[in-house]
Amino acid sequence: MRLSLRLKAGVLVLALLAATGAAPVDGLSDAALARSLPGDFRSAHAEVNGTRLHYVAGGRGEPLVLLPGWPQTWWQYRKVMPELAKNYRVIAVDLRGMGGSAKPDSGYDKKTMAADIHGLIAKLGLGQVNLTGHDIGAMVAHSVAANHPADVRRLALLDVPHPDESLQRLTLLPDPGGSPHLWWFAFNQVRGLPEQLVAGRSRVMLDWMLGRMLKDQASVDEKARRVFARAYDSADAIRGGNGWYQTFNQDIADAKNYARVTIPLLGLTNDSLEYDGLSPVLPKQATNFRVVTVAGSGHYLAEEQPRTVVDELRRFFG
Numbered sequence: 429m430r431l432s433l434r435l436k437a438g439v440l441v442l443a444l445l446a447a448t449g450a451a452p453v454d455g456l457s458d459a460a461l462a463r464s465l466p467g468d469f470r471s472a473h474a475e476v477n478g479t480r481l482h483y484v485a486g487g488r489g490e491p492l493v494l495l496p497g498w499p500q501t502w503w504q505y506r507k508v509m510p511e512l513a514k515n516y517r518v519i520a521v522d523l524r525g526m527g528g529s530a531k532p533d534s535g536y537d538k539k540t541m542a543a544d545i546h547g548l549i550a551k552l553g554l555g556q557v558n559l560t561g562h563d564i565g566a567m568v569a570h571s572v573a574a575n576h577p578a579d580v581r582r583l584a585l586l587d588v589p590h591p592d593e594s595l596q597r598l599t600l601l602p603d604p605g606g607s608p609h610l611w612w613f614a615f616n617q618v619r620g621l622p623e624q625l626v627a628g629r630s631r632v633m634l635d636w637m638l639g640r641m642l643k644d645q646a647s648v649d650e651k652a653r654r655v656f657a658r659a660y661d662s663a664d665a666i667r668g669g670n671g672w673y674q675t676f677n678q679d680i681a682d683a684k685n686y687a688r689v690t691i692p693l694l695g696l697t698n699d700s701l702e703y704d705g706l707s708p709v710l711p712k713q714a715t716n717f718r719v720v721t722v723a724g725s726g727h728y729l730a731e732e733q734p735r736t737v738v739d740e741l742r743r744f745f746g
Contacts, residue, residue: 458528467513476547482528483521487513491554494520497563501527501659507734525668527659536671537678542571558745562586564672574686584694586729589709591679608703616673623663631657641727643700693717694744700726
C-alpha cells in the first residue's frame with residue numbers, strides 16, 4: 429500500500445511538471461542554470477506586446493541586452509555573461525518562440541519580435557540599452573535599432589545581419605562555386621512536417637548543426653547540448669523556431685522601408701566557415717559600422733571564443 433501511494437505521488441508530480449511546463453529537477457531548469465552563473469543572475473518572465481518573454485538578468489551598470497539564435501537559448505551566452513556582469517546590467521532574453529518564452533501561433537516577423545524587446549526594455553525600466561544579438565537574435569536586434577532607435581545606444585551583431593534580398597537567391601542545391609548551402613533555411617519553411625520529424629529527436633539536428641558550424645566541438649559541452657536539445661524537443665518549440673524562418677520574406681519587405689541604422693554598430697564574424705555574412709550586407713543597412721573577424725571561431729562565437737567576444741564588446745560599449 430505504502431509503495432503504491434509513493435508511485436501515485438510520483439506520477440502526480442510528473443503530471444504537474446508537464447502541465448506547468450516546468451523542467452524536471454535535474455539542474456537544467458532556467459532558474460537553476462541562472463543561479464549557477466557568477467553575478468547573481470536570476471530567471472524571470474515579463475508580459476509584453478501580447479506575449480510572455482523569459483529572461484535572465486544579473487550584474488550592475490549600463491544595461492546590456494543579449495538576444496540568442498537558433499537552435500539555442502539564452503544559455504548560449506553562459507560563458508560571457510559573468511564577465512560582462514562585472515561592468516553591465518546583463519539581460520539575456522529568450523525570443524518569442526524560444527526556450528522559456530511563449531510560443532504563440534504568430535508574430536515571428538522580426539518587426540513584431542523587435543516590438544517584444546522594445547516592450548521588455550520599457551517594462552524593466554532600462555532606458556537606452558547596449559544591444560547584442562547572434563543569429564536570429566542579431567536580426568531582431570537590428571530591427572529594434574531600426575524601429576525603436578531611442579531604445580538603443582550601440583548595436584553589436586554576431587555573425588548574421590538582418591534578412592535582405594540575398595536570402596532569396598540562395599540555391600536549393602549546393603553551389604560548386606562555394607556559396608553557403610543553408611539547406612535548413614528551406615527545411616524550416618515547411619509547415620507541419622518538421623515538427624513530426626524532429627520532435628523528440630532535436631538532439632540529432634542540434635549535433636549536426638554544431639558539427640558543421642563549430643571549429644571546436646568541445647566548446648559546446650554535453651550539458652549545454654542537453655539544455656538546447658530539450659528547448660527544441662517539443663512540436664510547439666519546433667514550430668516557433670521555424671516561424672522565425674517562415675517570415676523572412678516579410679522581414680525583407682519590411683527592411684525596404686527602414687532607414688540605414690546610424691548608431692555605432694559592431695559586427696563580429698567567424699573565420700572558419702566558407703562565408704562572411706556581415707561585410708557584404710552592412711554597407712546597405714548601416715552608416716557607422718566596423719566588422720571584426722573572431723580568430724579561431726565558427727558560427728557560435730560566444731561559446732568558441734568568449735574571451736575575444738567579451739573584450740570586443742567591452743571595448744565597443746565602453
